Amino acid sequence: MTLLPPIQLPKIDFAREFTFSDADYERVRRLIHRTAGISLGPSKKDMVYGRLVRRIRELKLAGFTAYVDLLESPAGRGEFEQFVNALTTNLTFFFREDHHFPLLAEHLKQKAGQEVSIWCAAASTGEEPYSIAITALEALGANARVSILATDLDTSVLETGRRGIYGADKVARLPAGMAARYFDKLPDGNYQARAQLRNLIRFERLNLVDSVWPACKPFDAIFCRNVMIYFDRDTQAGVLRRFVPMLKPDGLLFVGHSENFYFASDLFHLRGKTVYEHAARAAVRPLTHG
Known part of the structure; x- marks a missing residue:
């Protein structure tokens, strides 16, 4: 038997x-941690390459070294926003972690007739x-005095949030009847939140690790969900300390399903499933027996 030579692929x-x-x-x-608090482990290198390589192509730079050189130079200030946008994750949908909303x-309802801020x-x-x-x-009625600060x-x-326009697939995730009550169908098949919703919300840019936050009155509730999982422990603790004066004495802090702040028990105490309250308020809450 004659053996054929191996195929050269x-x-x-x-x-x-x-x-x-x-x-x-x-x-x-180092740059994204210093400026946005995001902590990237070694396993994220491929993800970072995929997200930043498009910026390098668009800017016609020689490579990653040149790109970071640009970011760290005065000429790179305009690019910095694109850099941060590329490395942030924006997975979300209506009524995500739906166990929070009945508690909210x-x-x-305990604040009916009052001005409420979230x-x-x-x-x-x-x-x-x-x-x-x-x-x-739904809780307070159409004449509710509610203001919502939405930051990112x-x-x-x-x-996208300011426009309030979403595809039919996203609106389909709303609880039964809510799409018809709160959204208008557009000619292109998308849906837009009605003005009564949009008028309650103010969208602003805010970096949680900035040294200064805009001055605001304390809030009745703060939602900070699925963001601090990207922060290291020290950064998480720093943000939580700054939340303390931003939350009213009876206010609630809603966090993500995989976030646990047991290490900050001097600041916040677990009230329910991924819902926290001021530690001082928890200390005086009467014990209940069931």
Whole structure:
């Protein structure tokens, strides 16, 4: 039997378009942590490459070293917003973590007739603050005196929130009947939140790790969900300390399903499933026996 020579397959080059060294990645990690509080582990290197390579192409730069050099120079101030936007995650949908909203409704009903203020500190594309607004109107009625501050680090998603326009697939996730009550169908098949919702919400850019936050009166509730999972422990503790004076004595802090702040028990005490209250208020709450 004659053996055929082995087939020589063409060599395929899987090399990246741009070199992304460990040193480049470390510079990116330090920069996004210093400016946005986001903590990136070693496993995120490929994700960072995929998100930033588009900016490098658009700017026609030589590679990642040149890109970070630009960001760290005075000429890179205009690009910095694009850099942060690229590295932030904006997964959200209406009434995400729906166990929070009945508790919010009960909390608001206790304040009927009062002015109510709520801060949504990671508003993303707006589904969360609109869910809060719907809950407030359902709990307090159409004449509710409610104001909602919706903030996010990413400027592009804030514009989506301001417009309040969403695809049919997103609106379909609303509880039964709410789409008809609170959204208008547009000619292109999308849906827009009605003015009664949009008028309750003010969208603004805010970086939770900035040294100064805009002056605001204390809030009746703060939603900061699924954002501090990207922060290291020290950054989380710093943000939580700054939340203390921003929340009314009887206020509630709503956090994400995978966030646990047991290490800050001197600041906040767990009230319910991923819902916190001031530690001082919890200390005087009477014990209940069931």
